Amino acid sequence: MQNRVSRILLFSLVIFLAGNTIAQPVKPIYLDETRPIEERVKNALSLMTLEEKVALCHAQSKFSSRGVARLGIPEVWMSDGPHGVREEILWDNWGEAKWTNDSCTAFPALTCLAATWNPDMSAIYGKAVGEEARYRNKAVLLGPGVNIYRTPMNGRNFEYMGEDPYLASRMVVPYIQEVQKNGVAACVKHFALNNQENWRGHIDVQVSDRALREIYLPAFKAAVTEAKVWSIMGSYNQFRGEHCCHNDLLLNKILKGEWKFDGTVITDWGGAHDTKQAALNGLDIEMGTGTDGMTRSLTNAYDNYYLALPFLDELKKGTIPVSVVDEKASRVLRLIFRTVMNSKRPYGSLATPEHAQVARKIAEDGIVLLKNDGNLLPFDASKLKNIAVIGENATRKLTVGGGSSNLKARNEVSPLQALCAKYGSKISYSMGYASGPPAYGRVIPSKLNADSLRSAAVKIAGAADVVLFIGGLNKNHRQDCEGGDRQSYNLPFGQDKLISEIQKVNKNVVVVLVSGNAVAMPWVDKVPAIVQAWYLGSEAGNALTSVLSGEVNPSGKLPFTFPKQLSDCGAHSFDKLCFPGDSVHEIYKEDILVGYRWYDTKTIPVQFPFGYGLSYTTFEISKPTTDKPVYSRAETVKMSFTVKNTGNVAGAEVAQIYVTQSKCPVMRPVKELKGFKKVFLKAGETKTVTIPIKVQDMAYWDEKTNNWKVDSGEFILNLGTSAGDVKYMGAVQVK
Ligand code: GLC
Numbered sequence: 001m002q003n004r005v006s007r008i009l010l011f012s013l014v015i016f017l018a019g020n021t022i023a024q025p026v027k028p029i030y031l032d033e034t035r036p037i038e039e040r041v042k043n044a045l046s047l048m049t050l051e052e053k054v055a056l057c058h059a060q061s062k063f064s065s066r067g068v069a070r071l072g073i074p075e076v077w078m079s080d081g082p083h084g085v086r087e088e089i090l091w092d093n094w095g096e097a098k099w100t101n102d103s104c105t106a107f108p109a110l111t112c113l114a115a116t117w118n119p120d121m122s123a124i125y126g127k128a129v130g131e132e133a134r135y136r137n138k139a140v141l142l143g144p145g146v147n148i149y150r151t152p153m154n155g156r157n158f159e160y161m162g163e164d165p166y167l168a169s170r171m172v173v174p175y176i177q178e179v180q181k182n183g184v185a186a187c188v189k190h191f192a193l194n195n196q197e198n199w200r201g202h203i204d205v206q207v208s209d210r211a212l213r214e215i216y217l218p219a220f221k222a223a224v225t226e227a228k229v230w231s232i233m234g235s236y237n238q239f240r241g242e243h244c245c246h247n248d249l250l251l252n253k254i255l256k257g258e259w260k261f262d263g264t265v266i267t268d269w270g271g272a273h274d275t276k277q278a279a280l281n282g283l284d285i286e287m288g289t290g291t292d293g294m295t296r297s298l299t300n301a302y303d304n305y306y307l308a309l310p311f312l313d314e315l316k317k318g319t320i321p322v323s324v325v326d327e328k329a330s331r332v333l334r335l336i337f338r339t340v341m342n343s344k345r346p347y348g349s350l351a352t353p354e355h356a357q358v359a360r361k362i363a364e365d366g367i368v369l370l371k372n373d374g375n376l377l378p379f380d381a382s383k384l385k386n387i388a389v390i391g392e393n394a395t396r397k398l399t400v401g402g403g404s405s406n407l408k409a410r411n412e413v414s415p416l417q418a419l420c421a422k423y424g425s426k427i428s429y430s431m432g433y434a435s436g437p438p439a440y441g442r443v444i445p446s447k448l449n450a451d452s453l454r455s456a457a458v459k460i461a462g463a464a465d466v467v468l469f470i471g472g473l474n475k476n477h478r479q480d481c482e483g484g485d486r487q488s489y490n491l492p493f494g495q496d497k498l499i500s501e502i503q504k505v506n507k508n509v510v511v512v513l514v515s516g517n518a519v520a521m522p523w524v525d526k527v528p529a530i531v532q533a534w535y536l537g538s539e540a541g542n543a544l545t546s547v548l549s550g551e552v553n554p555s556g557k558l559p560f561t562f563p564k565q566l567s568d569c570g571a572h573s574f575d576k577l578c579f580p581g582d583s584v585h586e587i588y589k590e591d592i593l594v595g596y597r598w599y600d601t602k603t604i605p606v607q608f609p610f611g612y613g614l615s616y617t618t619f620e621i622s623k624p625t626t627d628k629p630v631y632s633r634a635e636t637v638k639m640s641f642t643v644k645n646t647g648n649v650a651g652a653e654v655a656q657i658y659v660t661q662s663k664c665p666v667m668r669p670v671k672e673l674k675g676f677k678k679v680f681l682k683a684g685e686t687k688t689v690t691i692p693i694k695v696q697d698m699a700y701w702d703e704k705t706n707n708w709k710v711d712s713g714e715f716i717l718n719l720g721t722s723a724g725d726v727k728y729m730g731a732v733q734v735k
């Protein structure tokens with residue numbers, strides 16, 4: 001009996017095991033997440049038809065491209081933008097889909113993030129915006145933008161990280177790393193030399209190799225080689241005669257060759273112009289092409305895309321080798337496996353209180369106090385009976401407009417709302433000026449009468465203890481907005497006149513500028529306090545009020561210079577060909593002398609320097625030392641010093657180190673930012689700070705050897721708190 005039972009047990013075990021092995025289908029490698037991604041890519045590619053490979057390389061709708069439906073490989077859904085996840089857009093045109101589940105958190109503009117000079121802020125920013133993109137099921141977030149601020153006229157500077165490549169390089173890395181931890185690809189943009197909006201679709205930029213390497217590429221290189229960004233967006237313009245969306249030097253040689261980028265190159269929307277060039281010059285996914293003669297067609301006829309049927313045709317004829325489409329398809333598959341086919345990625349979240357706090361924190365950390373004579377700020381509520389708030393930007397929604405970074409924010413707290421919540425009946429308000437409704441690509445002037453707006457504002461100004469003017473630019477066309485550049489360096493909508501009228505009736509004027517660009521300040525000597533507030537997003541009013549009330553001590557520093565007048569700026573010191581170009585070509589004649597590099601080297605006084613920002617407290621920096629006097633090229637200089645908070649409120653100072661090469665065979669800027677550290681200190685507290693400066697970072701691009709070069713000899717490390725305020729200079733030798 002015993003034997004019989006054991007035989008039955010054994011037999012049923014055999015059946016069970018056999019059943020399991022037979023019934024269990026073998027999982028194809030591309031679906032097996034235990035296998036390395038490269039094996040999965042190769043396997044998927046081996047199963048795909050030529051048509052399926054080509055389909056991966058172009059859009060199927062306004063913001064999506066194909067997967068491989070037959071193999072269960074999902075589509076790639078993309079969304080703007082750098083400051084938050086854009087609302088859903090219609091399948092085949094720029095219209096809003098009018099969903100009711102896609103309101104988001106509007107985070108501060110990237111100029112504000114750069115103004116924090118605090119990579120920790122960049123990390124919490126990337127994490128939060130990545131969680132929102134993940135929750136909205138996007139595989140690609142079309143941001144951050146890191147184009148260099150070459151001129152205050154550029155309509156899109158507000159979306160970028162200022163005039164210095166080192167600051168932009170340090171601030172872009174954590175943002176990308178944290179976005180991508182959500183299984184969402186960041187898409188650093190616009191690669192490259194897209195530094196204005198005029199003629200952006202075709203202007204052919206000429207710039208030297210040195211300026212390309214030392215100024216315009218570093219932030220992209222950091223995104224690729226340090227942050228390991230998974231996608232990059234080609235820019236609309238041309239560089240040396242080739243469109244940047246399919247540019248052999250930029251995409252094949254530098255990006256994929258030198259920098260070993262293994263991600264996906266995506267066009268800007270409509271940035272592709274030629275099948276052969278798109279195929280051979282490094283483009284991977286073509287988006288946004290209007291195929292009926294390049295207009296904004298309703299039927300985008302995706303099969304007519306350059307990388308659609310025309311591409312398939314060339315592959316079938318053999319005029320383009322299949323290896324070309326295999327390389328593209330591999331990159332797209334890698335993007336898919338890293339994002340939508342990564343089952344371990346988190347689930348994200350949308351418009352949460354936590355994200356609102358992140359937005360507020362970054363905003364508070366980025367607001368810059370430019371002037372505060374007589375310590376008019378922070379407001380002392382016990383002394384103030386009547387605060388007159390004047391200016392349209394105290395109430396205007398500024399998360400709307402601006403072009404593709406436009407957001408449908410769940411909330412947007414305006415400055416006036418937050419001020420009233422804080423100061424109640426002490427607040428009086430008058431709009432003062434009107435800019436007209438946001439309208440993409442055109443200016444619709446306001447119908448309101450400017451004179452009566454101004455006189456009403458001057459009236460309440462005269463009756464108040466202090467005037468809080470909240471103006472600046474806005475997201476209208478030809479202001480801080482994609483698709484056009486500014487036409488004047490001055491504040492628009494009669495604000496200069498309004499400010500000068502106000503200060504005639506009240507000396508206690510605080511001017512708050514909400515903008516993403518520098519502006520002229522003809523009234524700068526007449527107003528005691530000036531605050532540079534950025535597009536601060538959903539928590540704008542709360543952040544601004546925290547700073548004005550002293551709840552938060554401002555610690556932002558300018559990521560770009562405020563020149564006294566436009567003609568002082570490098571890009572505006574030559575001719576039309578230098579800016580904005582002659583509608584076909586543009587030559588960046590200021591070359592490597594962009595921003596403070598220009599003003600320093602030409603000894604041109606500026607209104608407010610790069611890296612400048614005040615505090616409600618004061619700081620003292622001690623004489624620095626370096627860990628040794630002589631360094632080899634592979635080493636890192638460590639400069640140490642102490643920072644003391646000599647005031648009676650907590651605050652933060654940003655120590656900055658600019659490097660000068662004492663003697664150099666080529667022209668170099670007077671000094672260049674190569675290290676910084678934001679130091680938070682309680683009242684009276686002292687901290688020892690050490691800033692590492694890689695000797696390799698002190699290199700210049702040698703056009704003779706086409707490579708980076710660090711000469712041996714003396715280098716001066718300038719330690720200061722802005723480009724205009726060097727406190728100590730320490731010399732080191734490179735051997
Ligand atoms: C726009 C912008 C780009 C944006 C894209 C999709 O033209 O240049 O930044 O991501 O098209 O909206």
